[in-house]
Amino acid sequence: xPTQPPLPPLLTPYVSFLPxxxxxxxxxxxxxxxxxxxLRYLYAALSASTNTTFGADGLDNGKKRxxxxxxxxxxxxxxxxxxKRLGLDLAQLSDKGQFAFVDGLSELFYTPQAQTAAPVAPxxxxxxxxxxxxxxxxxxxxxxxxxxxSAPAPTPAVPGGCLNRAATEAGPGPAKRLHLIxxxxxxxxxxxxDISDVVSQLKATGAGNDGEEAEVxxxxxxxxxxxxxxxxxxxxxxxxxxxxVMGLQQHSHATIxxxxxxxxxxxxxxxxxxxxxxxxxxxxxxxxxxxxxxxxMVMQLRNLETGAARDxxxxxxxxxxxxxxxxxxxxxxxxxxxxxxxxFIQRDGSVNVFGRGE
Amino acid sequence: xxxxxxxxxxxxxPGQGPAANSPAQAPxxxxxxxxxxxxxxxxDDGRATTSTGxxxxxxxxxxxGGLPIGKMLFIEENGTTDFAGALLRYYAxxxxxxxxxxxxxGVPEQxxxxxxxxxxxxxxxxxxxxxxxxxxxxxxxxxxxLGEFGAGVAGSRAPVAFEQNQSTDxxxxxxxxxxxxxxxxxxxxxSIAKMNFIPFAPTREPFFASIYxxxxxxxxxxxxxxxxxxxxxxxxxxxxxxxxxxQPDNVLPFLHSLRALLNTPNxxxxxxxxxxLSLFPRESGLVRWMELIGDGVxxxxxxxxxxxALATSGAATSGEEPPQGMLxxxxxxxLHERGGGxxxxxxxxxxxxxxxxxxEIKPFSLPPEEGDKEAQGGAAAGGxxxxxxLEF
Numbered sequence: 196x197p198t199q200p201p202l203p204p205l206l207t208p209y210v211s212f213l214p215x216x217x218x219x220x221x222x223x224x225x226x227x228x229x230x231x232x233x234l235r236y237l238y239a240a241l242s243a244s245t246n247t248t249f250g251a252d253g254l255d256n257g258k259k260r261x262x263x264x265x266x267x268x269x270x271x272x273x274x275x276x277x278x279k280r281l282g283l284d285l286a287q288l289s290d291k292g293q294f295a296f297v298d299g300l301s302e303l304f305y306t307p308q309a310q311t312a313a314p315v316a317p318x319x320x321x322x323x324x325x326x327x328x329x330x331x332x333x334x335x336x337x338x339x340x341x342x343x344x345s346a347p348a349p350t351p352a353v354p355g356g357c358l359n360r361a362a363t364e365a366g367p368g369p370a371k372r373l374h375l376i377x378x379x380x381x382x383x384x385x386x387x388x389d390i391s392d393v394v395s396q397l398k399a400t401g402a403g404n405d406g407e408e409a410e411v412x413x414x415x416x417x418x419x420x421x422x423x424x425x426x427x428x429x430x431x432x433x434x435x436x437x438x439x440v441m442g443l444q445q446h447s448h449a450t451i452x453x454x455x456x457x458x459x460x461x462x463x464x465x466x467x468x469x470x471x472x473x474x475x476x477x478x479x480x481x482x483x484x485x486x487x488x489x490x491x492m493v494m495q496l497r498n499l500e501t502g503a504a505r506d507x508x509x510x511x512x513x514x515x516x517x518x519x520x521x522x523x524x525x526x527x528x529x530x531x532x533x534x535x536x537x538x539f540i541q542r543d544g545s546v547n548v549f550g551r552g553e
Numbered sequence: 554x555x556x557x558x559x560x561x562x563x564x565x566x567p568g569q570g571p572a573a574n575s576p577a578q579a580p581x582x583x584x585x586x587x588x589x590x591x592x593x594x595x596x597d598d599g600r601a602t603t604s605t606g607x608x609x610x611x612x613x614x615x616x617x618g619g620l621p622i623g624k625m626l627f628i629e630e631n632g633t634t635d636f637a638g639a640l641l642r643y644y645a646x647x648x649x650x651x652x653x654x655x656x657x658x659g660v661p662e663q664x665x666x667x668x669x670x671x672x673x674x675x676x677x678x679x680x681x682x683x684x685x686x687x688x689x690x691x692x693x694x695x696x697x698x699l700g701e702f703g704a705g706v707a708g709s710r711a712p713v714a715f716e717q718n719q720s721t722d723x724x725x726x727x728x729x730x731x732x733x734x735x736x737x738x739x740x741x742x743x744s745i746a747k748m749n750f751i752p753f754a755p756t757r758e759p760f761f762a763s764i765y766x767x768x769x770x771x772x773x774x775x776x777x778x779x780x781x782x783x784x785x786x787x788x789x790x791x792x793x794x795x796x797x798x799x800q801p802d803n804v805l806p807f808l809h810s811l812r813a814l815l816n817t818p819n820x821x822x823x824x825x826x827x828x829x830l831s832l833f834p835r836e837s838g839l840v841r842w843m844e845l846i847g848d849g850v851x852x853x854x855x856x857x858x859x860x861x862a863l864a865t866s867g868a869a870t871s872g873e874e875p876p877q878g879m880l881x882x883x884x885x886x887x888l889h890e891r892g893g894g895x896x897x898x899x900x901x902x903x904x905x906x907x908x909x910x911x912x913e914i915k916p917f918s919l920p921p922e923e924g925d926k927e928a929q930g931g932a933a934a935g936g937x938x939x940x941x942x943l944e945f
Contacts, residue, residue: 225841225844225845225850225883225884225889226883226884226889226893227892227893228889228890228891228892228893230890230891230892231891231892268809268812268845268846269816269890270813270816272816272818273816273890277891300809300812300813300816301813301816301817302813303806303809303810303813304806304807304809304810305762305765305766305769305806305810417845420805420809420842420845420846423801423805423838423842424801424802424805424806424809424842425802426800426801426802428800428802429802455841455842455845457841457845458836459835459836459837459838459840459841460838460841460842463836463837463838472838473801473837473838473839474801475801475838475839475842476837476838479838508892508893509892509893538892540891540892540893542597544891546892
């Protein structure tokens with residue numbers, strides 16, 4: 196099988212054209228994960244060689260596109276090393292102010308004990324803080340600004356020694372770490388503020404040359420974990436999560452959300468299921484289906500129905516989401532049609548995308 | 554890839570690229586292996602791996618020849634048997650033998666005393682080479698190295714990597730990566746006392762939060778280069794866990810934080826968790842989310858007891874043990890995180906067999922139907938007149 200470029204031609208129209216304020220939904224299953232596709236989105240937006248394609252809107256040639264990646268299940272190390280296989284140096288890009296990573300894995304639920312001893316927060320809230328507890332002003336943790344050429348980004352007012360802690364323990368990578376504290380919409384609002392801070396900071400860096408803010412592409416990897424691990428009993432349901440995503444969309448040019456769509460998570464909630472659905476299944480199905488209705492495009496990854504094969508990793512189906520609208524544009528570059536293709540990830544991380552029977 | 558920097562450390566290991574066997578990396582690989590026994594670079598991409606204590610399970614894990622550091626493996630089991638528990642004991646025993654720090658969650662210390670006894674190195678103690686030698690005449694020499702699963706990755710590729718450093722320190726004995734154990738004996742090893750048991754104790758804190766806290770402080774208080782193994786037997790089983798913790802908002806944050814702990818930079822931790830599937834079926838959203846948080850998912854489907862007779866006749870050759878169940882791989886560490894596919898073991902049907910001395914995973918194949926000659930003959934005899942009847 197011949198090797199294809201990092202961005203296979205069949206895939207290019209789907210990952211490089213992202214209309215203003217659009218939502219793209221990426222669904223994956225246990226055996227067909229979507230990380231490689233997220234990386235292709237990153238590549239399409241950040242790779243220097245694709246400048247010509249990502250100006251697909253027709254207006255913004257020469258305008259830099261920036262990306263904020265929020266990941267709830269995978270570490271910075273994973274994304275950095277996998278992007279390196281594509282020839283994308285995320286660490287360097289984040290130094291240049293083109294990329295920012297928000298770490299939703301490391302300290303989302305249980306904050307480490309070292310932090311409990313920090314002088315700023317002597318009464319650091321225990322995980323699963325009881326209801327009604329006020330949200331501490333933790334959201335003001337600064338992103339480690341890009342140390343490089345650009346002027347330091349304006350950081351929000353920082354209470355006390357928080358700055359020190361963030362600076363010392365941020366470790367490798369520009370990661371801002373998310374903490375889920377409290378319950379319900381208040382907790383989600385805090386997360387949203389954290390993420391939007393990063394987005395606005397990234398917008399601010401490097402701006403000023405032409406006085407124009409860059410477009411920021413926001414990729415949220417598996418926010419459905421938040422929903423699964425909290426649930427309605429903690430005041431977070433599908434509705435709240437849907438609104439949360441909508442809030443995030445306001446801050447960015449385009450948004451990509453990756454969720455899981457395994458059959459137990461989608462189909463158990465249907466009326467025809469044999470057992471009564473658990474709240475987890477109901478809420479997950481409502482969230483994922485709701486997103487699909489609001490999305491411009493749905494990229495669906497799944498296993499091969501006929502069983503595993505050695506030269507096929509899975510099936511990719513690109514279909515129109517509920518919010519798809521034919522804006523009458525006849526631009527050949529922005530045209531895409533619904534399609535189902537097979538893909539194969541090779542050992543070196545490159546991907547082959549091909550039609551059935553090809 | 555030959556332009557890579559040569560002084561990149563190998564400890565955390567991700568993304569070392571496919572050219573891990575290049576001579577430039579071999580000395581570093583040796584350094585890693587020296588600094589902590591039981592760690593070796595993956596033949597696939599050079600990341601550090603450690604053994605599960607079961608040679609054939611190591612070989613199953615997507616070409617890495619072991620469980621990559623920082624990965625969490627779920628072993629799920631249907632029915633009331635405890636094959637997964639045996640795998641877990643091998644994993645813990647391997648950790649003890651390799652002087653790694655073993656953390657066991659939820660079971661009393663008796664569990665540690667029932668670890669299987671050490672026989673020796675699995676690669677050396679394997680009887681396979683002998684059998685292959687006897688069959689040598691039957692196989693064309695060029696196919697000799699192919700086909701035999703047990704000699705897959707670890708058997709054929711790892712020695713190549715080791716040969717390179719044997720030239721530098723020829724008189725040093727290669728430390729064993731995987732040992733074999735005897736289930737009927739008890740492990741006696743000086744470092745068995747160093748195992749860390751985290752039993753469940755009533756606390757005012759939320760259940761999993763206190764476990765996580767104790768686990769984290771145990772890991773934080775150990776010397777920085779320690780390799781840790783986290784062993785969680787029968788997660789959520791109601792005989793050990795209080796019923797309310799099987800709510801998703803209790804167990805999923807715990808697993809998520811465990812994943813975060815494993816992914817901490819510079820930490821060297823692996824974890825194996827077993828799940829009783831009869832109580833928590835895979836078709837439920839909760840279990841699916843647990844699997845999504847994990848890095849690898851392996852399902853054991855033991856044959857029901859009544860199938861024993863059938864399985865006995867089902868041995869592929871008379872020399873082999875009959876399989877005791879089927880094994881399914883739903884997700885493999887690293888491979889599926891990258892997108893899946895391209896593993897030679899993908900799409901195979903696996904059968905497993907637990908004997909006194911080892912847990913063996915091998916390709917499952919339906920044997921030739923033995924002992925069915927009368928039926929065939931009878932059918933033929935009965936078939937002939939029928940055929941005549943059909944003729945007009």
